[in-house]
Amino acid sequence: MLNTSFFPCKGSALGAPSAFSIKLTSALVNARVPTHLKAFRTKMELSITRPDDWHLHLRDGELLEAVVSHSSHHFGRAIIMPNLKPPITTTAAAMAYRQSILKALPGNSDFTPLMTLYLTDTTSPNEIKLARDSGVVFGVKLYPAGATTNSQDGVTDLFGKCLPVLEEMVRQNMPLLVHGEVTSPDVDVFDREKVFIDTVLSPLIQKFPQLKVVMEHITTMDAVNFVESCDEATVTPQHLVLNRNSLFQGGLQPHNYCLPVLKREIHSIKKECPCGCAGIYNSPVALSVYAKVFEEAGALEKLEAFTSFNGPDFYGLPRNTSKIKLIKTPWKLKATELVATSILCAKD
Numbered sequence: 001m002l003n004t005s006f007f008p009c010k011g012s013a014l015g016a017p018s019a020f021s022i023k024l025t026s027a028l029v030n031a032r033v034p035t036h037l038k039a040f041r042t043k044m045e046l047s048i049t050r051p052d053d054w055h056l057h058l059r060d061g062e063l064l065e066a067v068v069s070h071s072s073h074h075f076g077r078a079i080i081m082p083n084l085k086p087p088i089t090t091t092a093a094a095m096a097y098r099q100s101i102l103k104a105l106p107g108n109s110d111f112t113p114l115m116t117l118y119l120t121d122t123t124s125p126n127e128i129k130l131a132r133d134s135g136v137v138f139g140v141k142l143y144p145a146g147a148t149t150n151s152q153d154g155v156t157d158l159f160g161k162c163l164p165v166l167e168e169m170v171r172q173n174m175p176l177l178v179h180g181e182v183t184s185p186d187v188d189v190f191d192r193e194k195v196f197i198d199t200v201l202s203p204l205i206q207k208f209p210q211l212k213v214v215m216e217h218i219t220t221m222d223a224v225n226f227v228e229s230c231d232e233a234t235v236t237p238q239h240l241v242l243n244r245n246s247l248f249q250g251g252l253q254p255h256n257y258c259l260p261v262l263k264r265e266i267h268s269i270k271k272e273c274p275c276g277c278a279g280i281y282n283s284p285v286a287l288s289v290y291a292k293v294f295e296e297a298g299a300l301e302k303l304e305a306f307t308s309f310n311g312p313d314f315y316g317l318p319r320n321t322s323k324i325k326l327i328k329t330p331w332k333l334k335a336t337e338l339v340a341t342s343i344l345c346a347k348d
Contacts, residue, residue, distance in 0.1 A: 044328035050320040051307035053078035055216050055234045060084055065104045072111035076320040080113045082141055083150035087118035091130040094137050114138040120153055121161040125168035132172040138315055139175040146183045166208055175212040194222040232314055
């Protein structure tokens with residue numbers, strides 16, 4: 001795609017990144033203040049169009065019921081990841097999963113789940129047609145086999161077995177959502193994204209220049225540079241504010257382990273899980289983190305486009321019409337929230 005945009009990707013439930021808080025957490029320093037930002041001594045308010053989440057893991061069962069409200073409280077819509085056990089590989093499965101999500105929502109919620117399919121070596125072009133005709137499937141997720149949580153059924157032969165599906169996706173204008181890492185044991189874990197760009201993504205774009213591609217949860221300057229030239233991307237809160245030192249300072253820090261793994265500080269673009277699954281659970285605080293990053297960059301006037309405009313514009317959806325208000329106040333994560341998160345992790 002020629003028009004580059006970045007939009008938020010977070011993650012609910014363990015094994016991936018998610019969502020927005022309604023409180024800003026940092027002080028404004030040398031920031032250009034947009035007209036819709038109001039300061040009242042120590043209190044500051046920012047009104048933005050209701051955001052969407054363009055990469056959300058909700059899982060299923062009890063975990064889905066426990067976390068879905070954290071996203072639906074702030075977001076109008078979310079692209080729902082399909083890497084369940086078993087994965088969501090068909091349109092029929094996506095529709096059933098959608099009903100499970102809607103059933104788990106709070107009674108007064110108008111949250112809309114936007115479903116995706118899990119690409120495999122055996123996905124058929126006809127399944128892409130069914131997905132497009134369903135009106136509820138908005139993308140197909142590429143997991144290289146073995147790259148991340150529940151990716152064992154992912155793709156092993158993208159340019160061979162998946163070629164007819166990619167051709168049909170172009171015809172159907174169906175986006176391909178990419179977990180951008182190679183899985184070869186010969187490649188250093190910190191280089192897997194760059195190698196994927198060079199050996200998979202770049203050739204893919206050259207072969208299918210009309211294919212809509214989202215490189216998800218990017219982590220390196222290599223990805224930023226690539227996306228700026230030809231693609232779209234999502235970015236998580238943790239990859240904006242943490243680096244790989246966060247994994248090891250003061251001993252091994254499992255709560256900072258996610259995939260793609262954190263990189264060097266130079267790559268910072270400016271799952272609560274001791275059981276070993278990759279991911280940082282950030283649903284209650286992600287919007288605060290994004291706002292903090294935009295504050296510190298002196299770019300709060302660009303926050304609304306990032307959270308609320310770029311995503312729907314890419315997917316051809318209307319922008320939300322309702323507003324949310326961010327209020328800057330000091331706060332700390334409650335102990336009860338920490339306990340709840342630990343319980344979720346233990347059940348993963």
